[in-house]
Amino acid sequence: MMIVLDIAAPIFLMIGLSGTAAANVSLLNNFEIAATSLIAMLIFREKVSKQLWVAIGFITLACIMLSVEDVSCFHFSIGSLFVLMACICWGMENNCTRKLSSTNPLEIVVIKGLCSGMGSVLIGLVIGEGFPALPDILKIMLLGFVAYGLSIYFYVYAQRDLGAAKTSAYYAIAPFIGAILSFVIFQEIPGIPFFIALIIMITGTWMINRDCRQS
Numbered sequence: 001m002m003i004v005l006d007i008a009a010p011i012f013l014m015i016g017l018s019g020t021a022a023a024n025v026s027l028l029n030n031f032e033i034a035a036t037s038l039i040a041m042l043i044f045r046e047k048v049s050k051q052l053w054v055a056i057g058f059i060t061l062a063c064i065m066l067s068v069e070d071v072s073c074f075h076f077s078i079g080s081l082f083v084l085m086a087c088i089c090w091g092m093e094n095n096c097t098r099k100l101s102s103t104n105p106l107e108i109v110v111i112k113g114l115c116s117g118m119g120s121v122l123i124g125l126v127i128g129e130g131f132p133a134l135p136d137i138l139k140i141m142l143l144g145f146v147a148y149g150l151s152i153y154f155y156v157y158a159q160r161d162l163g164a165a166k167t168s169a170y171y172a173i174a175p176f177i178g179a180i181l182s183f184v185i186f187q188e189i190p191g192i193p194f195f196i197a198l199i200i201m202i203t204g205t206w207m208i209n210r211d212c213r214q215s
Contacts, residue, residue: 019079026178035091058204
């Protein structure tokens with residue numbers, strides 16, 4: 001189950017990236033918090049406080065704002081919907097990982113990395129994708145080691161003490177870093193709705209982290 005989710009989520013994310021701005025995608029990734037918390041409560045029976053519910057509401061509202069392509073007819077961006085689908089997959093996967101967090105985190109990272117990686121490569125070959133040049137492969141492997149391997153390793157360690165919902169809440173700072181980097185690297189200047197959604201998203205994230213510190 002975890003492997004399937006780990007293969008599906010990045011594919012959905014890549015499709016989403018091709019259909020919407022990088023800054024939007026970065027903030028939309030915060031929907032992973034809402035998905036993780038809802039699944040943790042509804043399926044795995046983790047406790048979710050009232051303040052956390054309000055924070056999830058703020059984040060969901062911001063995600064809706066970032067997903068709407070045309071306010072006049074309330075048309076959702078296809079790219080944004082794929083990003084949200086990726087977040088739901090990761091939300092379920094976070095909760096599954098939580099159940100294994102008492103085991104060796106290194107074993108979890110190796111198993112997930114190898115199986116998910118081979119699955120993604122196989123899908124790429126089936127749809128006709130070729131292998132990149134060797135220098136690009138080395139760059140991709142380095143990026144994967146830091147952004148995927150180390151990230152999951154530290155994440156699993158955190159889940160041991162915090163649980164899936166709270167760990168995901170602290171992880172919420174990542175999308176804001178991504179949004180800032182998209183401004184710097186791609187020089188994307190979003191419209192006013194983006195900054196309104198950003199304020200709402202920051203409010204929700206602050207409430208979640210405040211709730212985590214109090215509990």
